[in-house]
Amino acid sequence: MAEAGDKVADRYLLQEPIGRGGMGVVWLAHDELLDRQVAVKCARPDDDRAVGRLTNEARNAARLHHPHIVSVFDFVDEGEICWIVMEYVSGGSLADMVRARVALPPEEAAAIGCQIAAALAKSHAEGVVHGDVTPENVLITEDGVAKLTDFGISRALWSEATMTQTGGVRGKPPYLPPEVARGEAADRKSDVFSLGATLYAAIEGRSPYGEASHPMAYVARAIEGYIETPHRAGPLADALTKLLHLEPRRRPAADQAVRLLRRVAPSSTPIEDTEGPHDGDTLDRTPFTMRLVPPSVRGARRRPGRRVVITAAALVTAAVLVGWATLFGPWGGGRSDESGGSGKDGGRGTSGTADSATRTGPAGTIGDARTADPCKLLNPASLSRFGETVLDPDYGEIDRCDVLLQGESGDDIADVQLNFSADPPEPGGDVPTRRVGNVTVGAYQRDGDECLRNIASADHKQIWIITERLDAPAPDPCQLGDAATDYVVSVLDRGQVPRRSGQPVASSLLRGHACRVLDGDELKRVAGVRVADRDPGFGDWQCEWTDGSGDAGVKVVFNRDNQFTTDDGQSAVIAGRRGSVSPNEWDDDSCLVRVLHRSYRNSLGDDTVEFMSLNVYGPESTGKVCKTAKALAAAAAKKLPAS
Structure with missing residues (x-):
């Protein structure tokens, strides 16, 4: 018999033992090779049936890699x-949670149910077929993540309750599907019923079959189909009714x-599903870990002179504004400075073809970078429950759009970028x-007043959403x-990112290509930097050339303000244009040069400018770096789009 201290x-x-059943024990153990806590389940050495069930469970669970399924790390046969050897979940089971709190709110039970349903979908x-979905087999981590455990017919090892004799029927009687109670084999829909019964118990504190001695x-x-009406289900009632349908074919998958x-x-x-992306499915979610590198350079925020503020009353006016924009807005034939009619008028738009506004692509894709419209992915009205919202379409990088949140005083209190x-x-x-459907959503932990x-x-490709609290409350x-x-x-669930409407004017930086404003001869001014060592940004509205090691380089960015x-x-005056020179603005031994390109009125009627930023960095004196930066900025400015 195994004892504490054995290996x-x-x-x-x-x-120490953390679970005991009629056919074996579950131990908390320390994996000395990988220095981690694990759960180790063993079968009684004198029970051949238990050994067979344990082996079957190991085979079933080991093929199921999913964040909401307890992982199997190893199987050891010592004769x-x-x-x-399994993942150790320290937070306890759903049964423990219910016993400690009597009952869960419907929303919390639904959150747990989502995760376990996704685990079942993968299984x-x-x-x-799990065959034994119960509160005891739903484990909850200390971070609130639900995980399904105890796969296979060896599920009786987890607790004495699973050893209850039910006339040859497998599974815990309070959560038994009617068809299984009648002697039919458990199938996928049986697992769905048991999930419903588990959630019923989580909110009501008892089996859907009531209390029995x-x-x-x-x-x-269960055979009779006797199910008590829940009294605490609230918004969960409809889902429970469907999950607990007496006819398996009427239950959802x-x-x-x-x-x-x-x-x-x-x-x-966090809701997961690892079967892969499904067109039109916004709710099957599959988490995995991914290295997501946030954008490194962000412009300082500004307060534009004129904005569209979305309030409850203003929503009534929205349809009128949309109709006005269609006739007289930036892409129609009207008189706005940002109209698409004349090359002399302005021009926030696209560099694509005239039919780009109607072009569609697969759900979840960004598509052509130079025609994808970031503002079509932000809806001020959808954020109006947080307060008055402000659309800020022409600020910072060209691939950027913002919604600002205003406080009662009219000051900006939060930004969604x-x-x-x-x-x-x-x-x-x-x-x-x-x-989520065809895309993967990453959620960073909050960092002070910012969240990514x-x-x-x-x-x-990637879409970054950066939210920041600017003021209190x-x-x-x-x-x-x-x-x-x-x-x-x-939006992505319905198709590709919507296209920018119409055409940009001839002078707009939207028509420019940052990687084309400097050639090899010009880049020779910075030691080691070559045209081939370049990193084009989204839409080619920024470009960086380096020496390969990152010690020296040049970065060009097209911006708006x-x-x-x-x-x-x-x-400074750069190539006959208004400019500025900022030594060590981005880093030591660097120099940032900004060159004004053009002024115009954007689609909201705000005064707006486009300008080019060019930063040079390298192991030389700041004075020499700035001299190089000004020379390169002058050369690049001559290649910007002309009106």
Whole structure:
């Protein structure tokens, strides 16, 4: 008999029993090789049936890799005794949670149910029926993540309750599907019923079959189809009714159960599904870890002179404004300075073809970088529950759009910024993610007043949503970011990122290509930097050339603002244009040169400017770096789009 202090496979040090059943024991153990806590389940050495069930469980669970399924790390056969080595979940079970709190709110139960339904969807896709979904087999981590455990017919090992004799019927009687109680084999829809019964118990504190003093009484009620009406279900009632339908064919499949429960669960619930992307499915989510690198350079925020403020009353006017914009706005034939009619008038638009506005592509994709419209992914009205919202379409990088939140005084109290990125997401890292339709959403932990959300598109690009609290009182930036992310996901679920409308004017930087403003001869001014060592940004509206090591380089960025000032640098004239020079602005031994390109009125009627930023860095004196930067900026300015 195993004891504390024994080692399994000369590696797993047994510490203390954490579960005991009629056919074996579950131990907390320490994996000395990888220095981590694990759970080790063993079968009684004198029970051949238990050994067979343990082996079967190991085979079933080991093929199911999913964030909401307890992972199997190892299987050890020591002749007389077998062991499964599993992920250790320290937070306890759903049964423990219910016992401690009597009952869960419907929203919290739905959040747990979403995650377990996603685990079942993965299991069913792999041909594995769990057969024993119960509160005891739903484990909850200390971070609130739900995980399904105890796969296979050896599930009786977890607790004495699973050993209850029910006349040959397998499973815990209070959660037994009617068809299984009648002697039919458990199938996928049986798991769905047991999930419903588990959630029923979580909110009501008892089985859907009511209270009974003998296990066979539950079996009899299951055979009869006796299910008590829940009294605390609230918004969860409809989903429970469908999950607990007496006819298996009328129950939803596990992936459909995710959608039902997601309607009740909080929007921040991590919901996973690893069957892969599904067109039109916004609620099957698959998390994995991904290295998501946030954009490194962000412009300072400004307060534009004129904005569109979305309030409850203003929503009534929105349709009128849309109709006005269609006739007289930036892409129509009207008189706005940003109209697409004349090359002399202004021009926030696209560099694509005339039919780009109607071009569509696969759901979840960004598509052509130079025609994708970031402002079509931000809806001020969808954020109006947080307060008065302000659309700020022409600020910072060209691939960027903002919505500002105003306080009662009219000051900006929060900012929602959306940027595109051409960099493909890299596997690895520790950012929790979830699959939503054809995209993957990454949620960073809040960092002070800032919160980041990332969406990896189906065509291997990225969308960054950066929310920041600017003043108090303001909403939680992560709640604001989640709301903005939900809207972006809803748009991507219907198709590709919407296109920019119409054409940009001839002089707009939207028509420019940052990687074309400097050639090899000009880049020779910076030691070691070559044209071939370049990194084009999204839409080619920024470009960086380096020496290969990153010690020296040149970066060009096309930007916008409401005005061009030289407050942060020294005034200068660059190639006959107004400019500024800022030594060591980005880093030591660097020099940032800004060159005004043009002024215009944007689609909201705000005074707006486009300008080019050029930064040079390298292991030379600041004076020499600035001299080089001014020379390169003058050369680049001559290649910007001309009116």
